[in-house]
Amino acid sequence: MQNFLNLCKSAIGEEYVLLDEDQQAPYLQDWRQRARGNALAVLRPADTEQVAQLVKLCATFKIPIVAQGGNTGLVLGSIPDQSGTAVILSLQRLNKIRHIDIANSTATVDAGCLLQQIQIEVDKVDMLFPLSLASEGSCTIGGNLSTNAGGTAVLRYGNARELCLGLEVVTANGEIWNGLRGLRKDNTGYDLRDLFIGAEGTLGIITGAVLKLFPKPSNFATGLISIDSIQHAVDLLSLAKQLCHANLTSFELINHLSLELVHKHFPQYQRIFAKASPFYLxxxxxxxxxxxxxxxxxxxxxxxxMEADLIVDAAIANSISQANNCWALRESISSAQAKEGKNIKHDISLPISAIADFVKDTNICIENAFPGSRMVTFGHLGDGNLHFNVSPPTQSEHKDFLAHQAEINRIVHDKTHQYGGSISAEHGIGALKKQELTRYKSPVELQLMRAIKSAFDPDNIMNPGKIL
Known part of the structure; x- marks a missing residue:
């Protein structure tokens, strides 16, 4: 192993091969502070060529590789297991905006660029990269693509896969595939780009991407609406599509408890309505x-x-500060729930037409099995993505409640499957949901996935133990 580490030091410089436990610590801990892995080393290459050199060394020595961007994932996909046999290959130093092509409406970027960094740079040329997440100041575009991230603007612009035209990838044997083509039409065989997007680093390591840019809107209108049922929210979404057309950018659902937790833990954010409602949009x-x-x-x-009795009350932001306050209420839900204590998260997607029945049915099942459970339900209703989270009953021991995580997951995921949904909408599978995947994917799907994995990574060194 010392020979391998020495060769890594020669390839990228001794200071970028982290062996000290304290230096490695931030890379080993997952975002939610639930799990910690161990690593042989943390490797910090500076460019694609160095990534390729390191992967070749890992392939030669049969060393497992966990590629890592901002380490903001929620399914244990970006940290290694406990064995200490894998290396973490951090892409954080690959952080250059390579080129912005205004005429082609594209930006070519390194995989380690922060999402917020890309947004800021394209804004300088009056363009928009519309992928928007609560973690955009910490997550990297490589990680966003590896998990096919969604966010708040999917309704209008699509998810990460739809926002990417081309990729640069280091394969499992250390070769560089340069697919950085800014083409909107390229019908020349299998679409390799789509295989690597959403693969969570199990097929290769994304090192660069060509991203779609859009004209920057000149103005915005933001509104918060209180409603008394999810069915009314679904009906309102249909109406909004009819009346607002392509201007409808975001349509976010927030249940009462979600908003109350934000006001409890972040009192600096202004209350919008004097009277509470079961749900808000x-x-x-x-x-x-x-x-x-x-x-x-x-x-x-x-x-x-209002005339159709779909809403209870509504408030339209009259200033940027008011609009920011509305968005702060939405983006602070996860942080507020974390401050409230441990919880069980679900990132699911459903046909929009099934969401109201799913929530009603699943809430009843959870209440019957675990009385007093508090449902923190919010998400991107416009594209059918719910963050269907379960918090312990008030005054209960959170540790005892978390012991029932597998049972609660089974209720939620079985109901999701029953209603034609997916157990992962935008967070990925990682290590956390890989056993669940075998329950809901058909044998044919799993066989095809395993065949792809075997073809791309025959030695199983690319993020082993994740997804499959």
Missing amino acids: LLELSGFGTEEQNTQQIENLISTA
Whole structure:
């Protein structure tokens, strides 16, 4: 092993081969502080060529590799297991914006670029990269692509896969595939790009990407709406699509407890409504007309919805600060739930038409099995993605409640499957859900996935133990 480590030091420099336990610590701990892995070393290459050199060495010595970006994942996909036999290959030093092509509406970037960094740089040329996540100041675009991240603007712009035109990837044997093509049409065989996106580093290591850019909207309209049922939220979504068309950018569902936890733990954020409702919707429209036109559109939507008895109350942001306050309420839910204590998270997707029945049915099942459980339900209703989280009953021991995680997962995931949904919408499978995957994927799907894994990574050194 010392020979391997010496060769790594020669390839990238001794200071970028981290062997000290304290130096390795931030790379070994998962984002939610639930698990900690062990690593032979943390390797920090500076560019794609160095990544390729390191992967060749790992292939020669049969050393497992866990590629890591910002380490913000929620399914234990970006940390190694406890064995200490794997290396973590950090992409954080690959952080350059290589090229912005305004005429082609693309940006070519390193995989280690922070999502927020990309947003800021393209904004300087009056363009928009619309992928938006609560962790955008910490997550990297390579990680976003590896998990096919979604976020709050999927309704209008699509998820990470739809926002990427080309990739640069280091394969499991250390070769570099340069697929950095900024083409919107390229029908020349199998789409390798789509195989690597969402593969969580199990097929190869993404080192660069060509991203789609869009014209930057000139104005926004933001509204928070209180409603009395999810079915009314679904009906309102259909109405919003009819009346707002392509301007409808975000349509976020927030249940009562989610909002109350935010106000409890982040009292600096202003309450919008004096009277509580079971559910709330955060809407955003963005467009290229005047601010008055956008405001008129959302006012027309609210007025029509009021007449149809779909909403209880509504508030339209009259300033940037008010809009920011509305978004802060939404983006602070996960942090508020963490401050409240341990919880059991689910990242699921469903046909939008099935969401109301799913929530009602599943809430009853959880309450019957675990009385007093508190449901923190929120997410991207516009694309059918719910964060269906379960917090312990008030005054209960959180540790005791977490001991029932497998049972609660089974209720939620079985119901998700029953209603035609997926147990992972945007977080991935990682190590956390790989056993669950075998329950809900068909034997044919699993066989095809294993065949792809074997073809791309015959020695199983790329993020082993994840997904499959």
